[in-house]
Amino acid sequence: MQGHGPPFRTGTDRAGGLADSVFEAALRHPSLVQVSRRTGRDEGTWEPVTARELCDQVVAVAKGFLANGIRFGDRVALMSRTRYEWTVLAHALWSVGAEIVPVYPTSSIEQVRWILNDAQVRAIVVEHENHAMTVAAASDAQSALTAIWQMDRGCLATLVEEGLALDDEMIHRHRAAVLPDQIATITYTSGTTGSPKGCLITHGNLAAECDILLEGWGGILAEPGVQPSILNFLPVAHIYGLMVGVACLRGGIRLGHQPDLSPESLLPALSSFRPTFLFAVPYIFEKIFHKARRTAEGAGNLGLFDKAAAVAVRYAESMERQSTGAGHGPGPSLKVLHAVYDRLVYTRLRAVLGGQVRTAVSGGSTLRRELGLFFAGAGVTVYDGYGLTETAGAITAQPPGEVRFGTVGRPIPGCAVHIAEDGEVWVAGETVFAGYLNNPKATEAVLRDGWFATGDTGHLDEEGYLVITGRKKDIIITSGGKSVAPLPLEEQLRHHPLISQCLIVGDDQPYIAALITVDPEALAHWLALKGKPQWDVSAMTDDEDLRAQIQRAVSRANTRVSQAESIRAFRILPREFTLDSGLMTPTLKLKRRAIAGAYAEDINALYRR
Known part of the structure; x- marks a missing residue:
């Protein structure tokens, strides 16, 4: 380990x-x-x-x-x-x-x-x-x-x-x-793999979680x-x-x-x-970025925004290298450019958040590295963390002043992380729950000699920062025996302004494919710029221009993976996955099995070609 x-x-x-x-x-x-x-x-x-x-x-x-x-x-x-x-x-x-x-x-x-x-x-x-x-x-x-x-x-x-x-x-x-060891809340999991399980969270679990974060991170609020x-x-x-x-x-x-x-x-x-501070999930930061970009494009300032975004990423990367001792920080010309774009672009972005936010936390799933760099360069440093219902919240977090974008930080005080031989993340500490209600078998399956087996896969980098690579149960194995982690591909596709959500499929199939949803607001904006009639996405799933846009995003994503892992087919769905439809969790992650069941015919169609 x-x-x-x-x-x-x-x-x-x-x-x-x-x-x-x-x-x-x-x-x-x-x-x-x-x-x-x-x-x-x-x-x-x-x-x-x-x-x-x-x-x-x-x-x-x-x-x-x-x-x-x-x-x-x-x-x-x-x-x-x-x-x-x-x-x-x-x-x-x-x-x-x-x-x-x-x-x-x-x-x-x-x-x-x-x-x-x-x-x-x-x-x-x-x-x-x-x-x-x-x-x-x-x-x-x-x-x-x-x-x-x-x-x-x-x-x-x-x-x-x-x-x-x-x-x-x-x-x-x-x-x-x-007393601290008494149950405060029975919080149920999302139930994507059977009946929801009630997590027994004690007063001490939640108190420890909150007090540790307040003590270590209170100064950045x-x-x-x-x-x-x-x-x-x-x-x-x-x-x-x-x-x-x-x-x-x-x-x-x-x-x-x-x-x-x-x-x-x-x-x-x-x-x-x-x-003064923001707790959110990656989905929210993605929406804010894409909305800001559409607003700039609608005002005829897309070139300015994209240049400002590139400078923000370069500036944050330079600051990150400086904090690790691997560089000297931004040079004079980059500082000047950053100051100019701060006045023209970044200030307006921060105003969307109320004007006072300079730091934030992202949880629920890993924030894409490029997006974290952008926000940091724009003046809002996003501290990524990792936790589950069973850990009463975060069990790892980016240390103050030591953010490593693309990771979910180090174990918080009182907690520890191990990586099992199969790559599964195991955690321990005083925030870990007391077990599942009425389910000793499920409890025994995840609590092992003081460690909680999370079901997530990942690794620790050379500085002890945790990198999450996906869920064990989400690994796709094609009929050719290739194991594919869907998360990296899905993250790359969501970077496209038109794409709202993406689900990679391909279990026991000859190749990888994708179900894709389109952001309605982004679609309306794109249609207006193209001078096309304002159609609802349900009427445009086979539109040639729209499919060409999505194909370009798919092709870019495919450059990041091997040929066996690349997306060979995709389907544009008529509507987004939502909480109300039961296809997303409360932290806005996709319920993979529920989506696969709801769109079984669409998935089958991807392999009838």
Whole structure:
């Protein structure tokens, strides 16, 4: 095995549960703005919620749960997008020693039924009427469900009113009984290979994750003297979004919530909230880059943008070489060019993010090296990290000031990485989960002598930085016996401005092929520039000009691989893969098996030629 040291503890003795940070902040810094929430009257106006106000509301809601019979150890599901109410409800439940069970708001009836029964959920809070109907349809004789509340019907106010007769001291007694090794959340995996598995994440797992990141990376969250602020638009039903929300409250970071990930909703929210730091996934950074390029092209400034992008990459590469001692940094002429393009191009790009973001984190999957270099050269250094639901978030991250683009960094303090003989990444540390709920066989399969076998493949470079090369289960083996990792090809294809998503196929087939989706906004822009009628992509899957554009992207990608690994055929699909269709995970990664099933006929057609 390749390794990077044995597991070790940070030396921090953690006591109590996750809700304690809300109470401690209210005691020590009562006037600190912990959250900014939309007023409801104006989408661009954010109302401050102080540490004292947040704590008071958490206590009041917690009393409402007690009044409704929710007790220590009970499991309560939260089915909602990323909203202020979710944060209050989660900390209220943790205050009384309950365990939360996040449910993706796009879950099907079958998925909800499985989670409710597998976790024996006692009660559930949903966002709106449609969710309530899904829960009603999912409930059966095996369900332990006794109560349901609805956010859009004012459930927080209802819970507060129902708990008025209880004394605050009851909450403090419950909270004092919560220990770090008790379960805080049962977070379910995406279930792409069978029924979703419930990951048992303890209060100590999440506290360690957040505290380690805050201690080691807190200095990059904002300029000195400025309170850090983060707009959380990641799904809180996923461990990544949940971790971000918990870390903000533990670290005194002003937290905002954004439920809609679409660019037309997210970009105005970033502009009005003005975060100092960004947590996102590669898909978001790709969308921002392509939208900026289309905007420049529409204004007749494509040449300027492309030159600025090239300079940004060169500048960041030069800075990277300097940080490793392999170079002297940017020369005088490159510095001058960079300064010019900063005024003309990069400043506008940063304004899209609210104007204050200078550093960011990308997680969920590896950020393409060229894209990381571009953003760094444009003034936003993106720290790539790696983690899973089973590790309560990041288990590796780029060290501050030592970014190696194209890698996912080194193990964070308290954690370690080994590479098994077959290339699988194994990790260990105090953030690793306690096992899968009701599934000892699956637990034994991944927890091995203190190590967690991630199912991802990768290697450590000479400086101990982890490079992820794909998922073991995603490796394609052609009928000729060639093993092909799909990720590098897919990343190369997504670099083309028209291509939104790509799925490489070819298991037990004579050659590699691809399913490709087109970005609707990029297509409209391209049609306008070509002077063509504005057709929907569903009417253009066989358009010769569009196929020629995609073929050029395929040909470029093929230059990076051997002939046996090259894409011989592709199919343009009539629509993108989406969360709502069940073909993407909450971190916007493709559900490969689900897509292969949904588009089986299209895949077969690629091999009937």
